[in-house]
Amino acid sequence: MGTTKTFILLAAMTALFMAVGYLVGGALGMGIAFVVALVMNVFSYWNADKIVLKMQGAREITDEERSPVLQTFASDTRALAEHAGMPHPKIYIIDTPQPNAFATGRDPKHAAVAATTGLLNMLNREEVSGVMAHELAHVQHRDTLTMTVTATIAGAIGMLANFALFFGNRERGGIITSIAIMIFAPMAAGLVQMAISRSREYEADRRGAEICGNPAWLASALEKIDRGARSTLNKRAEANPAMAHMYIMNPLNGRRGDSLFSTHPSTANRVEALRKLAADMTVGSMPEAAAANERATGPWG
Template identity: 75%
Template sequence: MGTAKTFVLLAMLTGLFMAIGYLIGGVPGMAIAFTVAAAMNAFSYWNADKIVLKMQGARELTPETTTPMLRTFANDVASLAERAGLPAPKIYIIETPQPNAFATGRNPQHAAVAATTGLLGMLTREEVAGVMAHELAHVQNRDTLTMTITATIAGAIGMLANFALFFGRERTGLIGSLAIMIIAPIAAGLVQMAISRSREYVADARGAEICGNPLWLASALEKIERGARASVNVQAERNPAMAHMYISNPLNGQGADNLFSTHPSTTNRVAVLRRMAGEQMSTPADLPGPARRAAGPWG
């Protein structure tokens, strides 16, 4: 269901992009727009992960830079990846007090996961495992590539919409050009958000399976929601187009689940996870070291 919806929404986004190209320049304009989009997508396919990580100020964990706590964290991520049948991803840390995390990479063989220092400081070890299992689910479902393509097409639509005022007036008139400039980016943004929201529910469900306990992720989401509203992620605020990649909206001021939110409401996500926990017996993942089930950070 989620995959089919994503395919339909991507088709809508592509159709919108092609339609704007046609409105501005007819068939030749549509062909040029398609060529530009293809080039942008090719560049994004090979370089998006590096761009995203750099824009978010992430630093890779290496044997030289890890502390005992971070080594434990890295071991847990590797264990979860093995449980999911995935190669161990590269691991990055973002220095910000806001609890959050995201995944990137064009495929499971070139994947990276990033967690904030706020996440490791606020959540229990089990809750962190639930979060990273969610991110590994995005990797396994290739959502990272889907969202990269979505962001690229949405950005191209915004670029074309700006061109409408200068190059499309002969075909659409001033009012029509202004309408394209205003409506097209909004429509693209709504489709982009819808794709993001649909994939979050799928990743929640698969992440719960990977870590073995839906309640770990449910508890983590509640803490992340509170922490995200109480602190500012400076890197995310500087690059709001990347907000949809995080497990929870990193931008302050997120409302309930509506057309303009990049993520489903936390209440809805937690409710689904709690239903999952009630419907099946929990089989927790084997985490190296002592499991701490008491509330509080595990760092």
């Protein structure tokens, strides 16, 4: 259902893009803007992961890493990827006290996952495994590519909407219509983008629970991350709010409920869904590396 909803929303985004292009300059105006958007899309396809990681100040964890905690974190993440039947992603750490994580990359062969130092300090080992399983699910579902495409189309719509005020065809509604397009078209694109993000979070929670083998790990992690994200500032995320939808929890604020303007579902709704899944799921299939620390009650230690 989530995949179907995503395709419907992407179709709506594309239809909105085409409609704004026509209102701005007819077939010619739409064609020019489409070419620009296509160039943006191709560039994003090949380079979005590098741009995102650099903007968030991420550092890759290599085989030469000296920190035992980071070595274990990387090892557990690779074990989860193997359990999911995926190639090993590149693994990054971000130095910020806010607990959070995200994934990026155009496909499973060119993927990266990143966690903050705050996440490793606040969560225990099995909870971290639940979080990284969620991020690997995003990679497996190619959600990161989907969000790149929607962000590109949304940007193109915003560009067209600004053109409407100065270059719009007056025969199609005049200055009032142009102003309305400039205001409401980007807003509508943003709403569709947020709706896509919310639908994919539920799917990644479900698949992530399957990958790590225990929905309770992710449910517990989400509750801790929610509290930490509300009380701790993520300066890099605040400086780049367009990236907020990529994180497992909104790094900018803590809105309650699945409101129209939220990029993520409410934590309570996600936890409830995971608990329902746990009731129907036989726990015990988690990777050995993560299962070894099932009884941990505090940060790594």
